[in-house]
Amino acid sequence: EGLAQRLSELLAGRPGVTEKKMFGGLCYLLDGKMFVGIVRESLMVRVGADAYPEALQLPHAREMDFTGRPMKGYVFVDAKGFDSDRDLRAWVERAVKFVTTLTKMA
Secondary structure: OHHHHHHHHHHOOOOOEEEEEEOOEEEEEEOOEEEEEEEOOEEEEEOOOOOHHHHHOOOOEEEEEOOOOEEEEEEEEOHHHHOOHHHHHHHHHHHHHHHOOOOOOO
């Protein structure tokens, strides 16, 4: 709940952002496209295929794996990776940067 509150405050007022329960957690969508979320104690971040290898090298980031196969373009970030508001904002901005490159849904 603490992370959800922090994300809600960070994303407040950003046009096109909605919340939706998914993956047993809470996801945030920008113009209908999932970009960040909460799964158990981890932050889920959609970084895209091109930024994926670099994101995995960042502290406390790991592959997002629900089914035994990693989901390329998405990472989980453990709590220590978003302890500070600055770190959380950086992860959110990575996701926003990627998802805004996708075409808008009709």
